[in-house]
Amino acid sequence: MTAVQQPASLRERKKLRTRQALAETAVPLFTERGFDETPLDALLDAVEVSRRTFFRNFRSKEDVAFTAVEQLWSTCLLVLDDAELSGRAADVFRDAMLTTLDRMGEDWYAHFSATLRLVEQSPSLHGHSLRHCAAMRVEVSRRLGVADSTEGRLLVEFCVAAWRCALDEWLPGGEPGELPGCVRRVFDAMPRCLDAEVRPEAP
Amino acid sequence: MTAVQQPASLRERKKLRTRQALAETAVPLFTERGFDETPLDALLDAVEVSRRTFFRNFRSKEDVAFTAVEQLWSTCLLVLDDAELSGRAADVFRDAMLTTLDRMGEDWYAHFSATLRLVEQSPSLHGHSLRHCAAMRVEVSRRLGVADSTEGRLLVEFCVAAWRCALDEWLPGGEPGELPGCVRRVFDAMPRCLDAEVRPEAP
DNA sequence: CAGGCAAACGCCACAGTGTGGCATTTTCGA
DNA sequence: TCGAAAATGCCACACTGTGGCGTTTGCCTG
Numbered sequence: 001m002t003a004v005q006q007p008a009s010l011r012e013r014k015k016l017r018t019r020q021a022l023a024e025t026a027v028p029l030f031t032e033r034g035f036d037e038t039p040l041d042a043l044l045d046a047v048e049v050s051r052r053t054f055f056r057n058f059r060s061k062e063d064v065a066f067t068a069v070e071q072l073w074s075t076c077l078l079v080l081d082d083a084e085l086s087g088r089a090a091d092v093f094r095d096a097m098l099t100t101l102d103r104m105g106e107d108w109y110a111h112f113s114a115t116l117r118l119v120e121q122s123p124s125l126h127g128h129s130l131r132h133c134a135a136m137r138v139e140v141s142r143r144l145g146v147a148d149s150t151e152g153r154l155l156v157e158f159c160v161a162a163w164r165c166a167l168d169e170w171l172p173g174g175e176p177g178e179l180p181g182c183v184r185r186v187f188d189a190m191p192r193c194l195d196a197e198v199r200p201e202a203p
Numbered sequence: 204m205t206a207v208q209q210p211a212s213l214r215e216r217k218k219l220r221t222r223q224a225l226a227e228t229a230v231p232l233f234t235e236r237g238f239d240e241t242p243l244d245a246l247l248d249a250v251e252v253s254r255r256t257f258f259r260n261f262r263s264k265e266d267v268a269f270t271a272v273e274q275l276w277s278t279c280l281l282v283l284d285d286a287e288l289s290g291r292a293a294d295v296f297r298d299a300m301l302t303t304l305d306r307m308g309e310d311w312y313a314h315f316s317a318t319l320r321l322v323e324q325s326p327s328l329h330g331h332s333l334r335h336c337a338a339m340r341v342e343v344s345r346r347l348g349v350a351d352s353t354e355g356r357l358l359v360e361f362c363v364a365a366w367r368c369a370l371d372e373w374l375p376g377g378e379p380g381e382l383p384g385c386v387r388r389v390f391d392a393m394p395r396c397l398d399a400e401v402r403p404e405a406p
Numbered sequence: 407c408a409g410g411c412a413a414a415c416g417c418c419a420c421a422g423t424g425t426g427g428c429a430t431t432t433t434c435g436a
Numbered sequence: 437t438c439g440a441a442a443a444t445g446c447c448a449c450a451c452t453g454t455g456g457c458g459t460t461t462g463c464c465t466g
Contacts, residue, residue: 011442039422049407050445055424085401092401123334130333131326145402150389154368154396161360165353186353191397193357198288198295199348214413214462242451253416256452 019057021047023067027114028067035122048067062128065119068112069129073136076100080143089152093159094187109176116171123197133160162186224250230317233268238325265331268322271315272332276339279303283346292347292355296362297390301383314381319374336363359406365389388394 002040025047028040040061044051056063079096086092104112119125137156138147163183170182233241243264247254261267282299289295307315322328324395340359341350349355366386373385 009434014433015443040424041422051424052426052446054442056443059424061423087400088347088397089399089401090397127330129335130337131330134329134333142293144401150368150372150392151396151399153371154365154389155399157364157368158361158396159363162357165357165360168356169353186357189353191359192295193354193361194291194394196349196352196354196358197290197294198292203356212463217462218414242450243453254453255417255455256415259414263451264452 015057018047018049018053022049022054022064024111026064027111027118028066030122031114031118035065035118035125052127060128062125065115065125066128066132068108068115069132071108072100072104072112073132074141075103077136077139077143079103080140085144089146089155090159090187090190092144093140093156094183097163097183101180101183106176109179113171115175116167120171133164136160158190162190204205206254210338218260221250221252221256225252225257225260225267227314229267230321232272232278233325234317234321238268238321263331265328267336268318268328269331271311271318273310273383275303275307275340276335278306280339280342280346282306282344287400288347289296292349292358293390293393295347296359297386300366300386304383304386309379312382316374316377319370336367339363361393365393 029043029046035077041100043175044054054152076096083096137160141147141153141156146155166186174176229246232246232249245258248361279299282302286299338376340363344350344359349358369385373382
């Protein structure tokens with residue numbers, strides 16, 4: 001896994017264990033019963049945790065379903081911090097994301113794709129996902145140092161949009177090894193898309 | 204205003220009047236006291252409407268603050284329906300949006316900019332805004348007939364992102380006459396943004 | 407114009423999420 | 437071994453959104 005193994009204190013390990021139990025239980029549970037149809041109490045009963053402790057670990061019901069997504073992005077931001085920044089910003093972002101994907105383990109891919117399928121089904125989760133993307137745009141802009149120009153802000157919006165498109169293309173299959181290819185394909189399509197022409201519909 | 208004047212029946216006029224009263228009261232009220240800090244009951248007391256009727260008119264508390272935004276997009280979709288679709292999809296979208304803006308009245312601009320300022324302050328409203336944009340992407344994709352290719356989906360994402368950037372540039376001033384200029388500027392910047400280079404930060 | 411009909415309304419009660427207070431248990435460090 | 441800090445569980449509360457149901461209001465026909 002990507003999480004840095006910090007045995008740390010017994011207390012922190014225990015807290016992290018309940019966090020993990022909540023996240024790993026939540027995704028299958030929500031998938032089976034539906035996100036909006038599943039009361040939070042169902043998860044709490046399953047993991048045997050009180051509401052109070054849950055909300056100390058996660059900000060919201062949506063949050064607990066997003067562990068895999070947040071793991072990805074926190075890793076990606078670390079990669080960006082360590083990367084040497086030079087060249088086209090779009091390439092830098094794409095390569096950072098590819099590096100990030102390379103660091104993820106097999107189990108993460110399973111958890112991640114399950115999360116994406118879940119997000120597609122629930123409007124509230126979809127909204128949460130979009131908000132998360134917006135937050136990531138801010139962080140990425142800062143790290144790429146392109147936040148102060150129109151072109152820069154447009155580019156970051158564009159890159160995150162491309163990332164989402166790559167996920168859309170990947171999801172039906174969902175094979176871990178295929179995601180990097182989807183990312184490359186979509187990023188290659190970016191320059192072409194501006195010349196896309198409308199197709200007079202004929203339904 | 205953009206709303207088609209349909210006197211219709213007395214009943215419908217009455218219903219529409221309460222809808223309008225709610226929307227026009229909501230934005231200043233939320234602006235003054237903060238969106239999350241203002242209970243819905245405060246608005247209901249101000250307009251003297253029961254909760255039941257409120258939720259028959261609006262789907263959520265966020266929804267009532269979005270009237271101006273929805274007016275814009277419903278008009279824009281109508282413009283797209285009537286427009287002859289040919290040429291580059293990005294240009295078609297930009298021109299449709301410019302036409303739409305031209306149809307809006309002075310009072311709408313005031314309501315709209317107030318709404319945008321409100322959205323910037325509240326996380327939940329911001330999330331609602333992003334979800335609304337996603338819904339509009341679907342509608343625009345359908346109308347432009349570009350939903351079936353990677354380039355097409357990328358383009359629509361890109362266009363809506365450009366629209367949001369234009370709003371960001373316009374908002375500080377907020378003069379009605381300046382928004383079309385912002386839109387043109389940002390759309391002109393789209394091809395350039397792909398070549399944007401990272402700037403080695405030096406904090 | 408009278409009276410039935412349907413739509414809109416208001417009131418009530420409920421489920422669900424998220425927050426704060428407070429006592430209790432568990433863990434860390436001295 | 438003991439005190440401090442942190443995590444937990446329990447309780448109560450505010451707020452949003454929904455459904456039931458009786459009542460009012462406007463519409464439309466005889």
